[in-house]
Amino acid sequence: MPSASSRYLPLGAGVLLIAAILVFPSLAPNPYVLSSGVIVLNWAVLATSWNFVGGFTGYISLGHGALAGLGGYATGLLITKADLPSFVALVAAALLVAALAVPIGFAALRVRGASFVIVSIALVLILLLVFQSWSSVTGGSRGLVVPRPFPGMLRPEHHRVFFFLYGGLLLLALATWWLLDRSRFGMGLKAIREDEDKAESLGTPTFAYKLTVFVVSAAFTALAGGLYALWFGDLDPVFQFSVLTGSYIVLMALLGGVRNLFGPVLGAIVVGLALEYFKVEFGSTPLHLVTTGLLLGLVVMFMPDGVIPSLAALVQRLRNREQSSIREVTAADLAEQRRREREAANS
Amino acid sequence: MTLQTRGLRKAFGGVVAIDGADVEFQPGRVNALIGPNGSGKTTFFNCVTGMIKPDAGQVTYGGKDLTGRAPHVVARAGVGRTFQLCRVFPRLTAVDNVLAAVRPGGLLHGLRSAHRRDERERALGWLTRLGIEHLADAEARNMSWGQQKLLELAGVLMAEPDTILLDEPAGGVNPALLDRIGTLVRELNAEGRTFVIVEHNMDLVMSISDHIVVFDRGRPIAAGPPAEIRADERVLGAYLGV
Numbered sequence: 215m216p217s218a219s220s221r222y223l224p225l226g227a228g229v230l231l232i233a234a235i236l237v238f239p240s241l242a243p244n245p246y247v248l249s250s251g252v253i254v255l256n257w258a259v260l261a262t263s264w265n266f267v268g269g270f271t272g273y274i275s276l277g278h279g280a281l282a283g284l285g286g287y288a289t290g291l292l293i294t295k296a297d298l299p300s301f302v303a304l305v306a307a308a309l310l311v312a313a314l315a316v317p318i319g320f321a322a323l324r325v326r327g328a329s330f331v332i333v334s335i336a337l338v339l340i341l342l343l344v345f346q347s348w349s350s351v352t353g354g355s356r357g358l359v360v361p362r363p364f365p366g367m368l369r370p371e372h373h374r375v376f377f378f379l380y381g382g383l384l385l386l387a388l389a390t391w392w393l394l395d396r397s398r399f400g401m402g403l404k405a406i407r408e409d410e411d412k413a414e415s416l417g418t419p420t421f422a423y424k425l426t427v428f429v430v431s432a433a434f435t436a437l438a439g440g441l442y443a444l445w446f447g448d449l450d451p452v453f454q455f456s457v458l459t460g461s462y463i464v465l466m467a468l469l470g471g472v473r474n475l476f477g478p479v480l481g482a483i484v485v486g487l488a489l490e491y492f493k494v495e496f497g498s499t500p501l502h503l504v505t506t507g508l509l510l511g512l513v514v515m516f517m518p519d520g521v522i523p524s525l526a527a528l529v530q531r532l533r534n535r536e537q538s539s540i541r542e543v544t545a546a547d548l549a550e551q552r553r554r555e556r557e558a559a560n561s
Numbered sequence: 562m563t564l565q566t567r568g569l570r571k572a573f574g575g576v577v578a579i580d581g582a583d584v585e586f587q588p589g590r591v592n593a594l595i596g597p598n599g600s601g602k603t604t605f606f607n608c609v610t611g612m613i614k615p616d617a618g619q620v621t622y623g624g625k626d627l628t629g630r631a632p633h634v635v636a637r638a639g640v641g642r643t644f645q646l647c648r649v650f651p652r653l654t655a656v657d658n659v660l661a662a663v664r665p666g667g668l669l670h671g672l673r674s675a676h677r678r679d680e681r682e683r684a685l686g687w688l689t690r691l692g693i694e695h696l697a698d699a700e701a702r703n704m705s706w707g708q709q710k711l712l713e714l715a716g717v718l719m720a721e722p723d724t725i726l727l728d729e730p731a732g733g734v735n736p737a738l739l740d741r742i743g744t745l746v747r748e749l750n751a752e753g754r755t756f757v758i759v760e761h762n763m764d765l766v767m768s769i770s771d772h773i774v775v776f777d778r779g780r781p782i783a784a785g786p787p788a789e790i791r792a793d794e795r796v797l798g799a800y801l802g803v
Contacts (some may be wrong), residue, residue, distance in 0.1 A: 293730060398663060400672035405661040415644075416662045417720050418637035447683035473652075549694065552685075 224392065229474050235381035239374045246371040254486035256442055261466040261478030262387045263434035266427050266466070269472040270400060272407035273323070273424070277334030278435050279459025280341045283535035284311045285436025285456055286344065286443035287352060290360035296484035302441040308433045315432035316425065323424045326410065335457055342455035357450040360443045376445040383441065389432045392475055400557060403427055462489065467507070471514045473518025485509065562588050562623030563615060564609065564640065564724055564757065569618035578604040579616070580779035591756045593766045596776030597799060602759045603645055605776070606726050608641050611635045637664070641722030645729050647710045651702035655693060656713050657702050659684035662719035687715040707738045724755040731762040737755055743769050767791065775799065
């Protein structure tokens with residue numbers, strides 16, 4: 215069984231996160247800070263959605279920005295062209311993107327490693343061209359104005375509502391990730407990450423697994439993108455289909471730790487705040503991109519597993535100095551210990 | 562169930578790795594597949610288990626055609642395998658390595674806990690049987706080579722195959738472990754599992770096999786019980802070049 219600390223730690227972190235989401239809007243001193251909070255939560259949902267693919271299967275997608283962009287545009291177009299109510303459009307858009315993710319995943323997931331990364335970048339570039347040139351539908355480079363879902367609402371209240379909507383979506387994404395993490399399906403996905411051929415040879419239909427989790431990931435990503443469209447109200451292909459978006463998502467997930475439920479959230483808070491800060495400080499120059507690049511370099515060099523696993527390993531080392539090696543407990547000791555645990559569980 | 566190939570052929574560019582192999586492995590036996598390096602033994606395994614598609618020929622298991630089917634289909638038909646350079650899931654614990662072989666069945670089954678008590682007990686049972694239960698919660702990457710080989714076998718057994726292909730089970734293991742692997746194969750065979758073993762250690766092959774197939778240049782040149790193979794001149798020629 216997983217140890218007690220590993221079972222209760224996520225629960226504690228989850229309670230903390232819910233409390234933070236509930237309290238933050240009333241603590242935010244002004245609408246700008248509140249809107250930054252919305253942006254950070256948007257990143258948190260995107261990074262968590264990305265982690266369905268990246269964390270479980272180890273496939274590094276730089277194309278998730280495009281899935282969010284598709285979600286945004288689909289939501290906007292369903293409202294403006296099909297006259298659907300805002301939130302009906304949002305859900306319909308997510309389903310649409312999930313359906314689109316089937317052929318996309320079918321093509322992209324056939325290749326592994328660096329090839330998959332390149333295919334995922336190609337997706338972004340192709341969609342950028344499509345949405346820029348197909349201006350009769352998408353508005354092209356002039357952008358697409360998405361009507362607000364709450365027309366009469368004042369700006370601070372609008373931010374507050376969307377902060378909670380994003381908070382709810384984040385919790386839903388986290389709950390789903392947690393459910394998969396402990397499931398047989400999740401075990402199969404992790405086996406794919408560790409050794410795909412080996413997983414196949416043990417009977418796991420790896421392609422179907424990868425495709426399924428890619429579709430789930432795309433649906434959550436599209437929901438985040440759609441919410442963004444409803445919140446921000448204006449979509450521009452250059453920003454919606456940007457390789458940078460996907461890179462930031464990967465940076466966040468890697469920084470926090472991809473094999474951890476809350477890793478991407480932590481990464482989104484750190485990198486999201488850093489991005490806002492860099493933009494305020496160096497926004498008029500390309501320097502904010504340089505600083506972000508530096509951050510990515512530092513993470514990859516010094517914490518390749520991310521902050522949470524690195525800290526957890528450190529704590530573990532400090533706490534169990536005596537039991538640091540797996541060989542220091544004898545087989546007989548462990549068998550005895552296990553027998554006692556079983557008896558305790560049965561009684 | 563009989564594992565059978567007919568006219569199996571696989572070439573990599575100009576190199577013909579398997580050249581029209583007709584082989585039959587009877588159920589209930591410990592079969593061995595021997596031959597010089599480069600004679601096509603591992604390619605044969607890979608063609609049979611679907612890791613690579615053969616250029617021509619047929620693979621059947623119990624009469625069912627498995628030619629060119631995906632590896633997971635072959636695995637689900639009841640053929641398990643280990644790899645020449647032992648493969649485990651490095652960052653999963655030993656018990657999770659074994660649990661990864663549980664088949665989820667349908668969608669709802671897939672969402673069930675991977676650590677259900679009965680499955681976990683069964684996984685621990687296999688680890689115990691192979692003598693590595695004390696490492697259940699250790700990550701596979703921290704285990705020794707020999708322990709990883711045993712772990713790999715535990716995973717394969719968890720999937721409950723009727724036929725198990727072992728690719729060089731004795732490679733790089735110490736004599737004590739070699740004995741244990743030999744004994745284990747005989748025990749598991751006595752419980753009804755069929756084995757096909759690719760192996761260079763002739764002592765092991767001769768002591769545990771019922772039936773030996775000798776490969777040379779991509780096709781079988783001899784087949785029979787150990788005593789017969791030992792005396793076969795073609796085998797001596799292929800192996801020793803006399």
